[in-house]
Amino acid sequence: MRKNLSNRLPGKLIIRPYRPEDEAQVLNLVRELESELAEKFPQVKIESGVETYRTRYLKKGNKYVMYVAEVNKKIVGFLLGYPSLGIPEVDSLYDVLPLNGEKATDEFYLQMTFVSRAYRNRGISKALHRAVIKYALEHGYREVYACIAKWNIPELKVIRSLKFESQDLGTRYRLSLKFDEQSSSPRKRGGGG
Numbered sequence: 001m002r003k004n005l006s007n008r009l010p011g012k013l014i015i016r017p018y019r020p021e022d023e024a025q026v027l028n029l030v031r032e033l034e035s036e037l038a039e040k041f042p043q044v045k046i047e048s049g050v051e052t053y054r055t056r057y058l059k060k061g062n063k064y065v066m067y068v069a070e071v072n073k074k075i076v077g078f079l080l081g082y083p084s085l086g087i088p089e090v091d092s093l094y095d096v097l098p099l100n101g102e103k104a105t106d107e108f109y110l111q112m113t114f115v116s117r118a119y120r121n122r123g124i125s126k127a128l129h130r131a132v133i134k135y136a137l138e139h140g141y142r143e144v145y146a147c148i149a150k151w152n153i154p155e156l157k158v159i160r161s162l163k164f165e166s167q168d169l170g171t172r173y174r175l176s177l178k179f180d181e182q183s184s185s186p187r188k189r190g191g192g193g
């Protein structure tokens with residue numbers, strides 16, 4: 001998809017960690033995400049996650065990490081991730097990792113990225129991913145990974161442009177970016193993502 005001048009953002013893009021005062025705007029984006037999903041999958045009953053975001057993902061002291069995209073003081077996108085033990089059933093049991101801000105696991109999981117429709121295809125998701133990858137690198141994680149449905153071409157494009165390695169899991173891909181043990185950069189690999 002080609003970018004053109006009408007794709008320009010109406011203001012400067014700021015990518016930064018979530019702050020408590022962003023809560024209402026982020027919850028509105030979650031509502032927007034849910035109505036988009038309901039539109040896309042009319043046969044599926046979408047259970048709202050708004051309360052889970054409010055009481056769990058956005059709750060201070062829990063393991064979740066969120067970066068937001070801000071344009072003209074408006075939050076237009078977010079990326080939510082967390083330190084992962086690599087087993088979703090176990091991950092969902094523990095909310096308070098890492099303790100004392102230390103790294104608790106080797107893997108950092110990218111759970112959800114959302115960019116408001118009117119702001120898409122301007123590189124915002126890519127910028128959010130870059131910020132979270134930097135965060136993971138600086139906090140000593142060895143791997144950042146995501147699981148993306150095969151129908152989600154835009155998100156697959158974003159992740160692959162950042163040179164994640166792809167593993168085919170049938171209806172979705174596990175996409176992984178591993179960091180060198182000693183270095184402060186993603187591991188160099190041959191070929192694209």
Ligand SMILES: CC(C)(COP(=O)(O)OP(=O)(O)OC[C@H]1O[C@@H](n2cnc3c(N)ncnc32)[C@H](O)[C@@H]1OP(=O)(O)O)[C@@H](O)C(=O)NCCC(=O)NCCS
Nearest residue numbers: 001112113114115120121122123124125126153154155157
């Ligand atoms: C996926 C999502 C986060 C991408 O956000 P975004 O800010 O538009 O992403 P970017 O602008 O960084 O990159 C999108 C890329 O997909 C491309 N793209 C968008 N729609 C496309 C389509 N229908 N077919 C092919 N490519 C497409 C864009 O051109 C761009 O690629 P480019 O940089 O090579 O031009 C956004 O579409 C979204 O919120 N979707 C709904 C929620 C979701 O699916 N989240 C991901 C699962 S966790």
